[in-house]
Amino acid sequence: MTLRELLSRLTRRHLDRDFEDEIATHLELAESENLQRGMDPAEARRRAAIKFGSVTSAKEGVWTQRGLPGFGSFLQDLKYSLRGMRKSPGFAAVTVLTLAICISLCSVIFCTLNGTFLRPAPGVADPTGLVTLQSPVAYPHFEQYRGDKAAFIGPVPFTVDKARIFGHLVSSEYFSLLGVEPLLGRFFDATLDLPGAAPTVVLSEVYWRTHLHSDPGVVGSSLRLNGIQATIVGVAPKDFIGILPMPHPAEIFVPVTADPRVAPELADDALHRTTQPVFRVLFRLPSGESLSAAEARLDAETRGFPDNLTHKDEKGRLVHVSSAAHLAPVTPALNAMIVMFYTMLVALILTLTCANLAGLILARGRARAREIAVRLSIGASRLRLIRQLLTESLLLAVLGGAAGFLAIWGFFKILPKLAPSADPVIQRQFFPDFHLALFAFLISTAAGVGFGLMPALAITRPDLATALKTSMRTGFGIHRRFGLRNLFVVYQVAVAMILVLLMGFLTLGIRYGTNRDPCFDPTPLYVFSLDPGTDGLTSQESAAMFAGLTRRSLSGIDRITFSDQAVFSFGDSFPNTAVTVHDAVKQVAMQMIGPGFFATLGVPILRGTEFTDRDLHSDPALLPAVINMTAARELFGDADPLGRRIRQDDRDFQVIGVVHFDRPVIFKNEPAATVFLPMTMQDLGRRPRQGTTIIVRSGTHLDEASLRNSLAAIDARLNPFDLRTMQADLAEQERLGQIVAAFYLPIGGFGLILACLGLAGVTAQAVEQRRKEIGIRMALGARREQLLGLVMHEGAIMVTTGAAFGLVCVYGIARAMSAAYAPLAQAIAWGGSNPMLTVGVPALLVSLALVACYVPARRSATIDPLIALRED
Amino acid sequence: MSAKLDLLQGTLDLLVLQTLVSMGPLHGYGIARRIEQQSGDQVLLNQGTIYAALVRLQHRGWITAEWGTSGNNRRAKYYSITRDGRKQLAEETSNWQRLAAVIERVLAK
Numbered sequence: 001m002t003l004r005e006l007l008s009r010l011t012r013r014h015l016d017r018d019f020e021d022e023i024a025t026h027l028e029l030a031e032s033e034n035l036q037r038g039m040d041p042a043e044a045r046r047r048a049a050i051k052f053g054s055v056t057s058a059k060e061g062v063w064t065q066r067g068l069p070g071f072g073s074f075l076q077d078l079k080y081s082l083r084g085m086r087k088s089p090g091f092a093a094v095t096v097l098t099l100a101i102c103i104s105l106c107s108v109i110f111c112t113l114n115g116t117f118l119r120p121a122p123g124v125a126d127p128t129g130l131v132t133l134q135s136p137v138a139y140p141h142f143e144q145y146r147g148d149k150a151a152f153i154g155p156v157p158f159t160v161d162k163a164r165i166f167g168h169l170v171s172s173e174y175f176s177l178l179g180v181e182p183l184l185g186r187f188f189d190a191t192l193d194l195p196g197a198a199p200t201v202v203l204s205e206v207y208w209r210t211h212l213h214s215d216p217g218v219v220g221s222s223l224r225l226n227g228i229q230a231t232i233v234g235v236a237p238k239d240f241i242g243i244l245p246m247p248h249p250a251e252i253f254v255p256v257t258a259d260p261r262v263a264p265e266l267a268d269d270a271l272h273r274t275t276q277p278v279f280r281v282l283f284r285l286p287s288g289e290s291l292s293a294a295e296a297r298l299d300a301e302t303r304g305f306p307d308n309l310t311h312k313d314e315k316g317r318l319v320h321v322s323s324a325a326h327l328a329p330v331t332p333a334l335n336a337m338i339v340m341f342y343t344m345l346v347a348l349i350l351t352l353t354c355a356n357l358a359g360l361i362l363a364r365g366r367a368r369a370r371e372i373a374v375r376l377s378i379g380a381s382r383l384r385l386i387r388q389l390l391t392e393s394l395l396l397a398v399l400g401g402a403a404g405f406l407a408i409w410g411f412f413k414i415l416p417k418l419a420p421s422a423d424p425v426i427q428r429q430f431f432p433d434f435h436l437a438l439f440a441f442l443i444s445t446a447a448g449v450g451f452g453l454m455p456a457l458a459i460t461r462p463d464l465a466t467a468l469k470t471s472m473r474t475g476f477g478i479h480r481r482f483g484l485r486n487l488f489v490v491y492q493v494a495v496a497m498i499l500v501l502l503m504g505f506l507t508l509g510i511r512y513g514t515n516r517d518p519c520f521d522p523t524p525l526y527v528f529s530l531d532p533g534t535d536g537l538t539s540q541e542s543a544a545m546f547a548g549l550t551r552r553s554l555s556g557i558d559r560i561t562f563s564d565q566a567v568f569s570f571g572d573s574f575p576n577t578a579v580t581v582h583d584a585v586k587q588v589a590m591q592m593i594g595p596g597f598f599a600t601l602g603v604p605i606l607r608g609t610e611f612t613d614r615d616l617h618s619d620p621a622l623l624p625a626v627i628n629m630t631a632a633r634e635l636f637g638d639a640d641p642l643g644r645r646i647r648q649d650d651r652d653f654q655v656i657g658v659v660h661f662d663r664p665v666i667f668k669n670e671p672a673a674t675v676f677l678p679m680t681m682q683d684l685g686r687r688p689r690q691g692t693t694i695i696v697r698s699g700t701h702l703d704e705a706s707l708r709n710s711l712a713a714i715d716a717r718l719n720p721f722d723l724r725t726m727q728a729d730l731a732e733q734e735r736l737g738q739i740v741a742a743f744y745l746p747i748g749g750f751g752l753i754l755a756c757l758g759l760a761g762v763t764a765q766a767v768e769q770r771r772k773e774i775g776i777r778m779a780l781g782a783r784r785e786q787l788l789g790l791v792m793h794e795g796a797i798m799v800t801t802g803a804a805f806g807l808v809c810v811y812g813i814a815r816a817m818s819a820a821y822a823p824l825a826q827a828i829a830w831g832g833s834n835p836m837l838t839v840g841v842p843a844l845l846v847s848l849a850l851v852a853c854y855v856p857a858r859r860s861a862t863i864d865p866l867i868a869l870r871e872d
Numbered sequence: 873m874s875a876k877l878d879l880l881q882g883t884l885d886l887l888v889l890q891t892l893v894s895m896g897p898l899h900g901y902g903i904a905r906r907i908e909q910q911s912g913d914q915v916l917l918n919q920g921t922i923y924a925a926l927v928r929l930q931h932r933g934w935i936t937a938e939w940g941t942s943g944n945n946r947r948a949k950y951y952s953i954t955r956d957g958r959k960q961l962a963e964e965t966s967n968w969q970r971l972a973a974v975i976e977r978v979l980a981k
Contacts, residue, residue, distance in 0.1 A: 018949070019923070021947055022899075022900060022923070022948070022949050023920075023923075024946070025899065025900075025901070025942055025946040025947065025948045026899075026900050026901040026904075026919065028944060028946055029899075029901040029902075029942060029943075029944065029946070029948075030901060030919070032944055033905075051918075051919050052918070052919045052920045053918030053919060053920040053921065054918075054920060055920065057918075057920065057921075058918075058920030058921065058923055058924070061920070061921060061923065061924030062923050062924050062927050064924065065924045065925075065927035065928045065931065066927055066931075
């Protein structure tokens, strides 16, 4: 079928042609019968035509009977709508722009959901039924699970050419379980990659492309991994960056059978020890098995392991299963909560926009009332008019939707330039796709019906007599009801209140939770990391290196110390370690630090001393400890803590100092009781997962090259990474707050602006409608303030009703969200305790709304009673 | 000769259905002519109006249409009655007869 045929079928043009044929046949038959009766040809034709009657009215009869008009009249409606749009371009532009913003906001929300929960992780060919155990297990335990499974450790750091990259240590089943085929060469094989064999490595396509220039002959050549030559045996397919690639995508893959010198994570015979639960397990569930059924099954299997070390949770479960098909593992509960929240957000934004535009269209409908009334009175059916009006709103909606979609598409096009540090494969995960296009189309259509239907029904309500007689500027107060438009405005104010407050809660709450007093001056401080294990140092060499670090004087470095974790951004320990003091169990946070830690930071020691080089050689059974003021108060009350003992499991600490280092814990607004322990030579020889954080006080500017030079004085192999200023490190913790603000504040702002515009519109219209009334009142001597009050009164009622309704909803939603997810409860509680937000925002909204009301209301005073009364 | 009769609302459908029962498949002109002949040229019929009725009856599923060739070798649409149409006709006919009887009784005083 050609396009033309299709179109003609859709427009029913073929039916018209058929009918013309039928008429022609009819007339010919009649004519020939007349000829047989002996008429002359001209007369025969004339009589046939008379007998048939009007061809046009026959056609009209048939059209009427065909009833439901098809595509043809749709085209007619569309043409009419386009003409209307050309006639009032301002209205069309405002509508399309409002919709475009609405659709782009909804689209961003959708892209987030799409990338996180809907789309499978990049490069994973078959994501169905992929799950992972939430806690790692020991390799011998992994081997005991039944079914399709694979194990991996990751992300783990590697040093390649002085650069630090991340990779996965994978079992031989890893790639086949994920259904991934090599782009070049082969993947790992249980029969080839045996323990003790020469080191092998598989590259990701990204790494191969960016570092090896897509060399097709790369298989068989070698890569220096942590100082050891490893043979490249294959390249993974495009976009595959490992399972669960958030936050670190895998750039290379190394078999779990690798030499511990290549992968220090595998030291101490990790493959055969049940005491080293470091392996993440992946399963592919048999089709049809639910997540909860799988969890029960795997839990039962885990119970059967003779020597497992895992602990039961409060529900008695040994293992927890979460989906592994996406960017990061997500538990079903969190998934449901996030999806629900975002769905609510989209629904609110969408209905707010619809209410606003419906109001706009109603106002316009009033202006068009005469046109509509005329069309109704000359016989247009109400259904036909409603369809016409709906076509108009749908056209606007689809245009707005398309504009919104294009805006988002453009935004994602330039996103790589805005955030160049983000991984391009992961960024692409959030890019607009077919799903987004479908979503945008569906919600814009829904919006089109949503803001078009009610006004269409209201405008075409047959009340011809009034409409034709008056110009719809209904005169006096009694005739005016609390109409649909006012209801729309109340709803808009309510939703604006909900959006602004909720977004405010989240933004402020997260800001508040992440913006903490550092308790020291970060200006002269730098932070970097060292991972001597991957740099090729042995345990003894590492320990000696760290011990030497604080003793040696290095150029450009005033003071230097270290810690077991990146303390200052997100790495804070929560008070999750149980210790006993005089048989009383307390929860404290623990942190391992090096000599001179507090001196380097510039934190005052209140009592006693801090650790010195001597403490590196402490007796592990009786470690010295420095505690903060919170710990001193919580553990010892008013008593002098110096010299007192703290017991944890089978070791004791003796307090040698108290410091004023009481930083609030992230997402808690109070400091945690913290016990600082010295890192011993034994600790320094062990290799922590993400390297050791080194803190440096330096009077001069420190860059990577100068740092490398300074460190070379200790060991030339050392490879410092992640060098940043302490200020940058502290700013990192505020990033989350900034991201959340960038995401949520536009939503709140959009709500606020729309509600104000809606209110202004409806007030302006009210003034316009009451011109005559106002004119009379003026003529009878009403003062300007009285008139203003008259108009404002109505606006104030709408604003307060909407605001009150919105506040009640916010309260309900906040309660529900707090109940669903604990960290959110904390953020909401902070937001809720902030009077700027709980009192300030509603006050701001109400006053803005009243201003929006006042501006058009002022016009009432400019009405000239003489003109107003003489009109019509 | 007295003025021709106007058809009552709805009676045209009845006449068309009856025509199709007695004549079998027929094109629009045939149906119109048949009705005129049967009524002894007593009814006033704009032949064109028959087509609206045909579309209506088609929509209700009482008749079907098929393209064929007429006696003078023209493309013509032939209409035939369906089973539903026959049922409808029977019903309508008895309704009509009852109505006619009632009216006759009333008019006969």
